[in-house]
Amino acid sequence: MKKKIFIGITAVLLLSVLLFALQALLVPKYASNPEGLLTGQYYDSSLSHDVIAIGDCEVYESIVPSVLWEKYGIRTYVRGGAQQLAWHSYYLLEETFRYETPKVVLFNVYALKYGTPQSEAYNRMTFDTMKWSASKMNGILDSMTSDESIVDYVFPILRYHSRITDLKEEDLRYWFSEPENMTDNGYLIKTGVIPMPESDPIDAPPEELLPESSMEYLDKMRVLCKEKGSELVLIKAPTNSRGYWWYDEWEAQIVDYATEHSLAYYNFIPLADEMGIDWQTDTYDGGLHLNLYGAEKFTEYLGAVLSEHHGLESQKGDAQASKVWDGYLKDFENKKKQLEDIDK
Numbered sequence: 001m002k003k004k005i006f007i008g009i010t011a012v013l014l015l016s017v018l019l020f021a022l023q024a025l026l027v028p029k030y031a032s033n034p035e036g037l038l039t040g041q042y043y044d045s046s047l048s049h050d051v052i053a054i055g056d057c058e059v060y061e062s063i064v065p066s067v068l069w070e071k072y073g074i075r076t077y078v079r080g081g082a083q084q085l086a087w088h089s090y091y092l093l094e095e096t097f098r099y100e101t102p103k104v105v106l107f108n109v110y111a112l113k114y115g116t117p118q119s120e121a122y123n124r125m126t127f128d129t130m131k132w133s134a135s136k137m138n139g140i141l142d143s144m145t146s147d148e149s150i151v152d153y154v155f156p157i158l159r160y161h162s163r164i165t166d167l168k169e170e171d172l173r174y175w176f177s178e179p180e181n182m183t184d185n186g187y188l189i190k191t192g193v194i195p196m197p198e199s200d201p202i203d204a205p206p207e208e209l210l211p212e213s214s215m216e217y218l219d220k221m222r223v224l225c226k227e228k229g230s231e232l233v234l235i236k237a238p239t240n241s242r243g244y245w246w247y248d249e250w251e252a253q254i255v256d257y258a259t260e261h262s263l264a265y266y267n268f269i270p271l272a273d274e275m276g277i278d279w280q281t282d283t284y285d286g287g288l289h290l291n292l293y294g295a296e297k298f299t300e301y302l303g304a305v306l307s308e309h310h311g312l313e314s315q316k317g318d319a320q321a322s323k324v325w326d327g328y329l330k331d332f333e334n335k336k337k338q339l340e341d342i343d344k
Contacts, residue, residue: 027128027156028163034182035060035082039092040129041181042079046324047099050312051076052230053186054089054096055108058237058244061289063106065185066332067299069325072307073314078186083122085114086217091139093221095130097228104231104310107221109254109265110239110246115211117145127153182339184332189292191339196240196279196287206247215257222261231310234258234265238272238298240279240287266305268298275301292336 030036038060051074053059060080068074079092089107096102117123123143130136140153152159163171170179182189225232234254236246246269258265268275275297279287282294290298306312315321 027160028124030125030179034179034188036125037129037178037181038081038183038186038188039079039126040131041183042077042096042186043131044181045077045185046075048321049075049077049100049102050315051104051106051306052093052096052100052102053078053080053106053108054084054093055080055106056084056111057082057289058110058239059084059106059108060183060186060188061190062108062237062295062298063302064187064292064295064299064332066187066329067296068303068306070329071300072303072312073316074303074306074312075315075321075325076185078183080108080186081122081126083111083114083118084126085111085118085122085143086214086221087142088123088126088139090217090220090224091135091142092126092130094224095133095135097224097230098133098135101228102230103312104233104306105221105225106233106235107218109218109234109236109250110244112210112214112218112254113206113250115213117143120145120148123148128156182335184335185328187295189332189335189339190284190289191292191336191343192284193281193291193293194284194286195281196283206249209253210250218257222263232263233306233310234263235302236267236269238268238275238277238290238294240269240272240283244288264309268301271301292339 028036035057051068053063053076057080060078063076063078065076065078068076079096081088081092084092089111093105123140123145127136127140127143130139137150140150144150222232236251236254239246246267251267254265254267257263272279277290277294277297282290282297284291307314315325
């Protein structure tokens with residue numbers, strides 16, 4: 001009897017190990033699409049930040065934490081994600097408060113334009129590498145499209161089993177490891193240059209204001225920050241393309257919301273010239289997003305706003321913080337050079 005029990009337990013353990021190994025092989029590795037790794041990389045940070053930035057690609061491609069540290073002594077992490085919608089941001093912020101309480105939370109308002117779940121692929125990029133918690137579970141439930149199932153998130157092998165016939169070299173290379181982290185505390189470094197077209201016409205005015213559903217999640221973020229003692233600051237990162245146009249009607253809506261709730265709101269689009277941003281050299285995709293050189297200019301300007309108007313003092317006098325963040329700065333400079341050498 002004991003022998004049969006031992007054999008049964010051993011068989012279950014071996015099957016579990018095999019399924020775990022197979023699942024690790026089949027899940028996407030995001031080696032060529034590092035946006036899918038951003039959520040999980042937060043757990044490798046120092047987890048002691050003055051500023052947490054949340055939002056979509058306009059956050060993780062615009063705010064450079066090493067610049068904020070070098071120029072102002074501000075410790076920052078960018079918890080951005082590809083098409084990170086308002087409910088994604090809320091649950092990531094809720095989870096963040098389990099680990100730390102930043103003085104300032106920056107939220108980029110552009111993704112408020114979406115009022116319903118958009119894509120399983122982007123949901124996966126947000127949640128697949130997030131640690132399991134009530135925040136992750138509720139975030140998945142609120143984000144799923146009609147074709148998705150919570151079971152597939154709990155057991156990814158059910159979702160990705162068909163990849164067995166489409167495996168790539170990177171699936172084997174990163175079977176039990178992750179691709180090299182090419183971010184700077186959540187900022188995804190892009191050194192390429194594609195100028196903005198000479199003529200990029202503005203779309204017609206939006207048919208509707210920002211959806212009530214996304215504004216509800218903005219309000220949940222506001223209440224959560226107030227409860228935790230963090231200041232919520234709303235921003236609109238500088239962009240200059242019809243692909244990411246920010247309409248006057250949306251601007252007025254956010255201004256009204258910020259005024260009603262005594263929140264600071266900064267639209268940096270009209271300040272691009274003051275920052276020195278050149279849309280011929282400071283974008284990697286024709287004006288949709290900033291490249292590193294534009295992001296450095298924007299971040300330096302943002303740092304001045306944070307230090308002068310939101311009470312963020314330099315932490316460079318803290319020997320332990322300086323040791324950690326000077327190391328991050330050196331690592332950032334090495335990654336920057338590596339990517340610039342590739343672009344040559």
